[in-house]
Amino acid sequence: MSNCGESKGIACSCCGSSKVEVEILNNKSSKLNQLPIAVIGAGPVGLAAAAHLAACGEQFIVFESGSSVGSNILEWGHVRLFSPWQYNIDKVARKLLNSSGWNEPSAEEIPTGKELVELYLEPLSKLPEIQNKLYCNSKVVSISKKGLDKMKNSGREKTSFIIYVEKKGVTERIEAKAIIDATGTWANPNPINADNIWTAEERELNQHIYYGIPDITGSDRERYNDKRVAVVGGGHSAINSILELAQLGDSVEIYWIMRKQNVENAYGGEEKDALEARGILGSRIHQLVDSGQVKVFTPFKIHQLENQNSGIALKGDYQGEAFVLPEIDEIIANTGSRPNFSFLREIRLSVDPATESVEALSPLIDPNLHSCGTVRPHGEAILRQPEKNFYIVGMKSYGRAPTFLMATGYEQIRSIVAYLSGDIEASRIVELELPETGVCSLNLGAENSISCCS
Numbered sequence: 497m498s499n500c501g502e503s504k505g506i507a508c509s510c511c512g513s514s515k516v517e518v519e520i521l522n523n524k525s526s527k528l529n530q531l532p533i534a535v536i537g538a539g540p541v542g543l544a545a546a547a548h549l550a551a552c553g554e555q556f557i558v559f560e561s562g563s564s565v566g567s568n569i570l571e572w573g574h575v576r577l578f579s580p581w582q583y584n585i586d587k588v589a590r591k592l593l594n595s596s597g598w599n600e601p602s603a604e605e606i607p608t609g610k611e612l613v614e615l616y617l618e619p620l621s622k623l624p625e626i627q628n629k630l631y632c633n634s635k636v637v638s639i640s641k642k643g644l645d646k647m648k649n650s651g652r653e654k655t656s657f658i659i660y661v662e663k664k665g666v667t668e669r670i671e672a673k674a675i676i677d678a679t680g681t682w683a684n685p686n687p688i689n690a691d692n693i694w695t696a697e698e699r700e701l702n703q704h705i706y707y708g709i710p711d712i713t714g715s716d717r718e719r720y721n722d723k724r725v726a727v728v729g730g731g732h733s734a735i736n737s738i739l740e741l742a743q744l745g746d747s748v749e750i751y752w753i754m755r756k757q758n759v760e761n762a763y764g765g766e767e768k769d770a771l772e773a774r775g776i777l778g779s780r781i782h783q784l785v786d787s788g789q790v791k792v793f794t795p796f797k798i799h800q801l802e803n804q805n806s807g808i809a810l811k812g813d814y815q816g817e818a819f820v821l822p823e824i825d826e827i828i829a830n831t832g833s834r835p836n837f838s839f840l841r842e843i844r845l846s847v848d849p850a851t852e853s854v855e856a857l858s859p860l861i862d863p864n865l866h867s868c869g870t871v872r873p874h875g876e877a878i879l880r881q882p883e884k885n886f887y888i889v890g891m892k893s894y895g896r897a898p899t900f901l902m903a904t905g906y907e908q909i910r911s912i913v914a915y916l917s918g919d920i921e922a923s924r925i926v927e928l929e930l931p932e933t934g935v936c937s938l939n940l941g942a943e944n945s946i947s948c949c950s
């Protein structure tokens with residue numbers, strides 16, 4: 497399959513930056529087709545975009561809000577993934593890395609988030625083809641069409657994008673001919689409120705609520721030792737949190753709160769899961785629940801939180817009746833995340849009303865019908881937005897659906913970069929081999945769908 501040929505070798509020999517890029521950063525206007533393609537976010541998908549763009553000899557620039565690449569992943573760096581290295585490395589990135597003498601991790605081993613960043617994303621970001629085009633501590637806060645109102649049609653496609661980037665308190669305007677938004681969803685967690693509404697009480701109690709997967713057996717041990725802890729959510733993040741809490745011993749009281757009809761729906765494919773590590777997680781939590789070490793409340797829909805003297809009371813509807821779970825010290829919220837569209841307010845977007853995924857992608861990924869392993873390969877045509885040359889990719893392209901796999905994102909990138917580089921034929925051929933999960937090939941409905949990562 498085409499990867500758009502060889503690099504055109506545009507980097508300046510003294511500093512590594514291309515001339516066009518330097519002009520852009522100095523805010524001088526340039527002709528549209530000389531402008532770079534901007535990638536927002538340096539997670540695995542954004543960096544895969546950088547690798548493909550470099551391999552195609554395209555001008556590009558990458559903005560990352562964190563202080564390093566893979567910033568979102570480092571927040572759950574202690575957690576082991578469920579897919580082995582063979583599914584986690586983009587093919588073009590591998591090629592570039594191998595030509596630089598990289599030590600490729602063993603295909604069958606399963607990395608932690610930290611290892612994914614240290615052994616793959618960091619070396620990738622340091623390649624000379626990418627390093628000087630990557631700007632960390634650079635948060636994209638707005639994108640617009642240069643000087644054009646959102647309602648204005650005339651000349652729209654020939655007008656460049658303007659990106660507002662905040663760097664150390666200073667806002668810069670950067671011009672680009674195309675944009676690939678790979679900003680993920682991790683930084684925008686859902687609340688624990690069952691109606692998915694952020695309430696004032698929940699915000700006020702946030703010193704007792706951890707959104708994500710704390711390092712329970714490591715740096716966060718003291719926070720959870722000897723405590724009554726409620727874990728809210730029915731996906732793999734919740735399972736990870738509970739398995740770690742259980743390692744602290746019997747002094748921790750663990751309450752597992754879900755909206756699922758019954759706890760069996762959370763176990764997933766277990767031994768039938770083609771991703772063995774994910775299947776093992778399901779089996780281990782199954783055993784823990786059977787042993788009674790974890791007290792399960794499902795379906796429990798939390799409507800209210802109350803800070804009482806003896807702890808936090810969770811109020812809501814448990815199995816159809818009004819119910820209060822009192823005396824909780826700490827809450828771990830593993831209720832998924834949602835995309836942030838606030839900085840895309842001036843861009844013409846097509847987003848599915850239910851999943852908040854890219855609209856045309858929704859039927860392919862709908863968690864009512866699909867899990868990670870049954871998503872059909874898709875590329876540029878499906879990901880196209882009404883705003884020409886603007887794409888949402890990676891985790892964010894799935895919106896609220898928790899079924900994203902990196903391998904899917906890499907194929908999205910291959911197709912989009914081929915298209916932007918003029919190789920339309922290559923952009924249309926989409927291929928993807930994903931690991932099957934034991935349950936996801938069946939139509940089990942949303943209640944039973946596997947939550948791969950939420």
Ligand SMILES: Cc1cc2nc3c(=O)[nH]c(=O)nc-3n(C[C@H](O)[C@H](O)[C@H](O)COP(=O)(O)OP(=O)(O)OC[C@H]3O[C@@H](n4cnc5c(N)ncnc54)[C@H](O)[C@@H]3O)c2cc1C
Nearest residue numbers: 537539541561568577578579636679680890891901902949
């Ligand atoms: C616990 C867990 C385990 C997972 N395990 C697997 C697995 O085993 N296999 C698998 O295939 N997938 C797994 N996933 C799912 C998924 O592949 C990862 O979440 C992956 O990190 C998504 O990559 P991404 O590049 O789309 O987004 P992210 O990795 O979230 O990267 C987005 C980047 O954009 C940056 N950013 C955000 N906003 C801005 C902004 N405004 N301006 C500039 N930069 C910005 C962020 O700082 C971040 O670095 C897992 C997810 C989780 C949470």
